[in-house]
Amino acid sequence: xxQFFSLLTISVFALTGCGDKDKTPSPFxxxxxxxxxxxxxxxxxxxxxxxxxxxxTFQVTGSDNSAKxxxxxxxxxxxxxxxxxGGSATSGNGSNGRWTAGLSGNQTYSTMVGQGEGSCTxxxxxxxxxxxxxxxTAKNTDGQQVTVADGSFSAKL
Numbered sequence: 001x002x003q004f005f006s007l008l009t010i011s012v013f014a015l016t017g018c019g020d021k022d023k024t025p026s027p028f029x030x031x032x033x034x035x036x037x038x039x040x041x042x043x044x045x046x047x048x049x050x051x052x053x054x055x056x057t058f059q060v061t062g063s064d065n066s067a068k069x070x071x072x073x074x075x076x077x078x079x080x081x082x083x084x085x086g087g088s089a090t091s092g093n094g095s096n097g098r099w100t101a102g103l104s105g106n107q108t109y110s111t112m113v114g115q116g117e118g119s120c121t122x123x124x125x126x127x128x129x130x131x132x133x134x135x136x137t138a139k140n141t142d143g144q145q146v147t148v149a150d151g152s153f154s155a156k157l
Contacts, residue, residue, distance in 0.1 A: 032155035034062030034070055036134070036148050038099060043068065051130050051155035053077065058122070060130070060153050069100040070151070072120050072134055080125055085118040085136045086111025095120070097136035099146055109138035109146040118148070128157050 032049030035042070045062025052059050058077035063069040074083045075094040085097040097118050101107040111117055118136020125131075134151035 034153040036151035039147055049155050051157050053157050067103050071098040080122045082121045086116045088114050106140045106142050109140045111136050111138045115139040130157050
């Protein structure tokens with residue numbers, strides 16, 4: 001039993017003593033960028049930009065420190081090309097553009113379920129990096145519309 005506790009103590013010190021303690025893991029990609037004009041006003045993600053590709057879905061998200069966030073989700077993603085965002089309620093297109101202007105529920109505007117439409121063009125995906133452009137119109141739960149234009153992003157996958 002004494003050997004067990006000695007081995008356990010050595011293991012704990014060995015596991016916790018490894019690595020560089022000065023490195024703080026980063027929850028986001030600080031080298032990415034995402035920007036657009038929202039109803040004519042320029043906006044840029046200043047806090048975080050992330051992109052992910054998994055199981056046929058691509059998503060890029062950017063946010064700032066004022067609770068504003070832009071999100072593009074492409075379903076059935078198969079590499080660089082132009083993808084439709086939203087569309088009619090009967091189109092069956094699950095790809096979505098979303099703009100969140102704040103924390104209230106009616107401050108989220110989406111192209112889902114016939115609420116708007118647009119497109120996203122992935123111009124480059126190589127070396128673990130993705131670049132593209134986007135634009136869309138979207139509505140919130142109150143039926144108010146927002147126009148997102150001249151959107152662009154560059155992020156690590």
